[in-house]
Amino acid sequence: MIEIADLSKTFTLHNQGAAAIPVMQGAALSVAPGDCVALTGASGAGKSTLMRMIYGNYLAAGGAIRVGGVDVATAEPRDILALRRETLGYVSQFLRVVPRVPTLEVVMEPLLATGTGSEEARHRAEELLGRLNIPETLWTLSPTTFSGGEQQRVNIARGFAYPYPALLLDEPTASLDAANRDTVLTLIEEAKARGAAIVGIFHDADARARVCDREVDVSAFAPERVA
Numbered sequence: 001m002i003e004i005a006d007l008s009k010t011f012t013l014h015n016q017g018a019a020a021i022p023v024m025q026g027a028a029l030s031v032a033p034g035d036c037v038a039l040t041g042a043s044g045a046g047k048s049t050l051m052r053m054i055y056g057n058y059l060a061a062g063g064a065i066r067v068g069g070v071d072v073a074t075a076e077p078r079d080i081l082a083l084r085r086e087t088l089g090y091v092s093q094f095l096r097v098v099p100r101v102p103t104l105e106v107v108m109e110p111l112l113a114t115g116t117g118s119e120e121a122r123h124r125a126e127e128l129l130g131r132l133n134i135p136e137t138l139w140t141l142s143p144t145t146f147s148g149g150e151q152q153r154v155n156i157a158r159g160f161a162y163p164y165p166a167l168l169l170d171e172p173t174a175s176l177d178a179a180n181r182d183t184v185l186t187l188i189e190e191a192k193a194r195g196a197a198i199v200g201i202f203h204d205a206d207a208r209a210r211v212c213d214r215e216v217d218v219s220a221f222a223p224e225r226v227a
C-alpha cells in the first residue's frame with residue numbers, strides 16, 4: 001500500500017546563499033495493508049521529514065513514494081489533494097481547524113467530503129467523540145478553545161472517522177491519560193484489522209510494542225557525510 005524506494009531529501013537554505021543540506025538518502029520502506037510500521041531513530045534523525053514527504057508536504061529530491069497508485073514524489077498537487085481525501089489520512093500532533101466550526105462538524109468533515117450521508121457521518125462522529133471522552137456539551141462548540149488534550153482527541157476522532165486505506169500517525173498517544181491512550185491504541189488495532197497500512201512515530205515504547213509489527217530506524221537513511 002505504501003512503497004518507498006531510493007528516496008532522498010535536501011533542504012535548501014535560501015538565506016545562506018542557497019546552501020543545500022542533504023538530510024536523507026536511499027530511504028526505502030514497504031507497508032502492506034494491515035501492517036503498522038514505527039519510524040524510530042534519535043531526535044533529528046528524520047522521522048518527521050520522512051512522514052511529511054509521504055504526505056506530500058515536503059518535496060523529495062529523488063526517488064519514489066507510492067501510496068495506492070499515486071507517486072507522491074512526482075504527483076500534481078490536485079492528485080495529492082485527491083489522495084489525501086480518499087486514501088491517505090494524517091493524524092498530526094496538533095489540531096488545525098477553521099475557527100467557529102463545531103467539533104461535531106470537524107469530525108464529520110472527512111466523511112462528508114468522501115460522500116457519506118450526513119446521518120451516517122454524524123453517527124460515526126458521535127461514536128468516536130464518545131469513545132474518546134469528549135463531553136457531549138462540547139460537541140456543538142468550536143474546539144479552538146479546548147484544552148490541549150481535548151484538541152488532540154478531537155484530532156484523533158477526525159483522523160479515524162473515515163476508513164483511509166493508509167494512515168500516518170504522529171505521536172498519537174502523546175500526553176493522553178491511560179484510558180484515552182488505550183482507546184487510541186484500540187482504534188489503531190481496528191484500523192489494522194480493516195486493512196489500513198499505517199506508518200507512525202511513537203515515543204511511547206509500550207504503545208509501539210502493542211500496535212506496531214515492525215520498526216524502521218531512519219538513521220539508516222542518513223546521507224553519507226563527506227569528511
Ligand SMILES: Nc1ncnc2c1ncn2[C@@H]1O[C@H](COP(=O)(O)OP(=O)(O)OP(=O)(O)O)[C@@H](O)[C@H]1O
Nearest residue numbers: 011012021023041042043044045046047048049050
Ligand atoms: N527547513 C529545514 N532546513 C534545514 N534543515 C532542516 C529543516 N527541517 C529539518 N531539518 C533537519 O532535518 C533533520 C531531520 O529532522 P526531523 O524533524 O525529521 O527529525 P525527527 O527524527 O523527526 O526528530 P524529533 O524526534 O526531534 O522530532 C534534522 O537534522 C533537522 O535539523
